[in-house]
Amino acid sequence: MRKESVLVWFRNDLRLHDQEALCEANRKFEHVIPIYIFDPRFFQAQSFGFPKMGAFRLKFLIESVRDLQRNLQHIGSDLLVRIGFPEHVLPELAKQLNVKHIHFSEEAAPEERTIEQQLQEALIHHGILFDSWWQSTLCAKKDLPFSIPQLPDVFTKFRVQVERNWNHTPPLPAPTHLPTLPANAQQAIAENQFPPYPEIQTDQRAAKKFVGGEQAAIDHLNQYIWQKEWIATYEETRNGMLGEDYSSKLSPWLALGCISPRFIFSEVKRFEATRLKNKSTYWLIFELLWRDYFRFATLKYGAQFFKLGGIKNIAPQLIENKLLEKSWCEGQTGFPFIDANMRELRHTGFMSNRGRQNVASFFVHVLQQDWRIGAAWFESQLIDYDPCSNWGNWCYIAGVGNDPRKDRFFNTAAQSERYDTHGEFMKYWCPELHEIPPRYLHRFFEYSETTIHQLGLTLGTDYPRPVCSFIATTH
Ligand SMILES: Cc1cc2nc3c(=O)[nH]c(=O)nc-3n(C[C@H](O)[C@H](O)[C@H](O)COP(=O)(O)OP(=O)(O)OC[C@H]3O[C@@H](n4cnc5c(N)ncnc54)[C@H](O)[C@@H]3O)c2cc1C
Known part of the structure; x- marks a missing residue:
C-alpha cells in the first residue's frame, strides 16, 4: 500500500457498491479523499433556451450527493463538495492537499468526455497521475464482442451478440470501512459548497x-423485486402510464449511478433462482441492454448524436413556429x-416510456419541429435525464438515429385508444376533460367545436383547440 493520498472524484456513479474507482483507491492508498463537484455548466447553463437542469433533477442530485456523504461517513470517511469546473478544482485541490493521484469513472457523452480530456491535460501539466474506470453499463466495455467503431448500428444485432458472448461480472460489494x-x-x-436546494413540491398525482441516493435506490429495488414482486409482471405492464407498479422506475437512480446495473442484474438473477423466472424477469434485463x-452508440458517434441530421446526416423538413x-412544452x-403526458412531465419530472415515444413522435412528425428542441426540453425537465438515453431515443424517433426503419411514427389517436382505452390517464392529468367520453378524447380533432360544446366543453376556453388537424398514417 502506498503511503500517499488519492482523490476519488465521484461523477454519475454516486454509490459505494460496485464502485471500482473507490475500491481500487482503498486497496492501493493509505488515504482516500472522496470528492463531488457540482459543475455549473450542467445546472446553470441553457440548452435551446431551457435550463439544462430543472428543479426536480437538481433536487434529486443534491439528495443523492448528501446520501453519498452520509454513507461515506458511516464507513469512517467523508465527502468534499465543491462548485466549479472539475478541470480547475481538482488540480487546485490536489495541490492544496498534497495529492498525487486521482481516480474517477469514465463517461460516455461528449460534454462529459471533453471535461475528462481537459482534466487529464491539466493533471499531466501539474504532474498528477490519474486512473479511470468504465463502470456505468451492465455489459463491461472491455467485454463487448466488438470494438466501439464496429458497434452494430441496429440494437438487435448488438443484443444478440452480447447475449451470445455474455460474461457477467458480479457487482463489487461496498467497502465496509475507509480510512x-x-x-x-x-x-x-x-468549506463544502452545495447549490441552493430547490424548494419544489412533488405533485400529489406523481407516479412515485x-x-x-443509493439507499433510496436499493430500498426501491427491494420493493420492486422482493416485496411487491412487480417484476413478475413487468413484460405485461411496462406499457402502462398510471401508477407506481407498471415499470421499474429505476431510471432516476440509474442516471446518477446511485444504483449499478450489475447490481440490478444480480438481484434479478437471484429472484429467478429462488422465486420465479419468466419473460418479465428477462425483459427488465433486455431494457437495461437498451x-x-x-x-x-454515444461513444461511437459522439457529437453527431446531438446534431439535427443525427448519425444518418439527414435534413428533416421543419416548420418554424414557436407557438x-x-x-x-406546456401540455x-x-x-x-x-x-396529459406533457403535463405529467412538467409537474413531476417523469413520464412513462409509452408517453415519451408518443410525445416525441408527435413533436417531430406531426408538429414538424426540430427534434433537438424536444430533446432539450426533456433534458431540462426529466428527473432521470441521461444524455445517451435521451438524445439516442430522440434521434431514433426522429428517424436520424439507430432505427433501421425510416418511418417510426406513433399514431396518437390509435395509441391513445390502445393504451388509455377508458381515458383514465388523460382525465388524471387533464381534469377539465372529466365528463368527456373516451371515444371523443382519442379523436378530438375529428369533431366539430359544436359537438364538443354539447358535451359541456368549450374549446379555446375550457381546453385548447387542437393545434393542427391530425392525419393518421401508420400504426
Ligand atoms: C424520447 C425519449 C427520451 C428518453 N429519455 C430518457 C432519459 O433521459 N433517461 C432515461 O433513463 N431513459 C430515457 N428514455 C428511455 C425510457 O423511456 C426510460 O428509461 C423509462 O421510461 C424509465 O422508466 P423505468 O425506469 O420505469 O423503465 P423500465 O421500463 O422499468 O426499464 C428499466 C430500465 O431500462 C432502461 N431503459 C428502458 N427503456 C429504455 C430505452 N428506450 N432507452 C434506454 N434505456 C432504457 C432504463 O435505464 C430503465 O430504468 C427515453 C425514451 C424516449 C422515447
Missing part, C-alpha cells in the same frame, strides 16, 4: 415520489393524450 480523512482534507470539508446500447413548441396542444 479517516487526513487532517487537511477534514479542514477542507468545512423520487428521493435521490440503456447500454445507447451508451456505446407549436410552446403548446407542446396545451388540444390533443389530450399528448397534453
Whole structure:
C-alpha cells in the first residue's frame, strides 16, 4: 500500500457498491479523499433556451450527493463538495492537499468526455497521475464482442451478440470501512459548497415520489423485486402510464449511478433462482441492454448524436413556429393524450416510456419541429435525464438515429385508444376533460367545436383547440 493520498472524484456513479474507482483507491492508498463537484455548466447553463437542469433533477442530485456523504461517513470517511469546473478544482485541490493521484469513472457523452480530456491535460501539466474506470453499463466495455467503431448500428444485432458472448461480472460489494480523512482534507470539508436546494413540491398525482441516493435506490429495488414482486409482471405492464407498479422506475437512480446495473442484474438473477423466472424477469434485463446500447452508440458517434441530421446526416423538413413548441412544452396542444403526458412531465419530472415515444413522435412528425428542441426540453425537465438515453431515443424517433426503419411514427389517436382505452390517464392529468367520453378524447380533432360544446366543453376556453388537424398514417 502506498503511503500517499488519492482523490476519488465521484461523477454519475454516486454509490459505494460496485464502485471500482473507490475500491481500487482503498486497496492501493493509505488515504482516500472522496470528492463531488457540482459543475455549473450542467445546472446553470441553457440548452435551446431551457435550463439544462430543472428543479426536480437538481433536487434529486443534491439528495443523492448528501446520501453519498452520509454513507461515506458511516464507513469512517467523508465527502468534499465543491462548485466549479472539475478541470480547475481538482488540480487546485490536489495541490492544496498534497495529492498525487486521482481516480474517477469514465463517461460516455461528449460534454462529459471533453471535461475528462481537459482534466487529464491539466493533471499531466501539474504532474498528477490519474486512473479511470468504465463502470456505468451492465455489459463491461472491455467485454463487448466488438470494438466501439464496429458497434452494430441496429440494437438487435448488438443484443444478440452480447447475449451470445455474455460474461457477467458480479457487482463489487461496498467497502465496509475507509480510512479517516487526513487532517487537511477534514479542514477542507468545512468549506463544502452545495447549490441552493430547490424548494419544489412533488405533485400529489406523481407516479412515485423520487428521493435521490443509493439507499433510496436499493430500498426501491427491494420493493420492486422482493416485496411487491412487480417484476413478475413487468413484460405485461411496462406499457402502462398510471401508477407506481407498471415499470421499474429505476431510471432516476440509474442516471446518477446511485444504483449499478450489475447490481440490478444480480438481484434479478437471484429472484429467478429462488422465486420465479419468466419473460418479465428477462425483459427488465433486455431494457437495461437498451440503456447500454445507447451508451456505446454515444461513444461511437459522439457529437453527431446531438446534431439535427443525427448519425444518418439527414435534413428533416421543419416548420418554424414557436407557438407549436410552446403548446407542446406546456401540455396545451388540444390533443389530450399528448397534453396529459406533457403535463405529467412538467409537474413531476417523469413520464412513462409509452408517453415519451408518443410525445416525441408527435413533436417531430406531426408538429414538424426540430427534434433537438424536444430533446432539450426533456433534458431540462426529466428527473432521470441521461444524455445517451435521451438524445439516442430522440434521434431514433426522429428517424436520424439507430432505427433501421425510416418511418417510426406513433399514431396518437390509435395509441391513445390502445393504451388509455377508458381515458383514465388523460382525465388524471387533464381534469377539465372529466365528463368527456373516451371515444371523443382519442379523436378530438375529428369533431366539430359544436359537438364538443354539447358535451359541456368549450374549446379555446375550457381546453385548447387542437393545434393542427391530425392525419393518421401508420400504426
Ligand atoms: C424520447 C425519449 C427520451 C428518453 N429519455 C430518457 C432519459 O433521459 N433517461 C432515461 O433513463 N431513459 C430515457 N428514455 C428511455 C425510457 O423511456 C426510460 O428509461 C423509462 O421510461 C424509465 O422508466 P423505468 O425506469 O420505469 O423503465 P423500465 O421500463 O422499468 O426499464 C428499466 C430500465 O431500462 C432502461 N431503459 C428502458 N427503456 C429504455 C430505452 N428506450 N432507452 C434506454 N434505456 C432504457 C432504463 O435505464 C430503465 O430504468 C427515453 C425514451 C424516449 C422515447
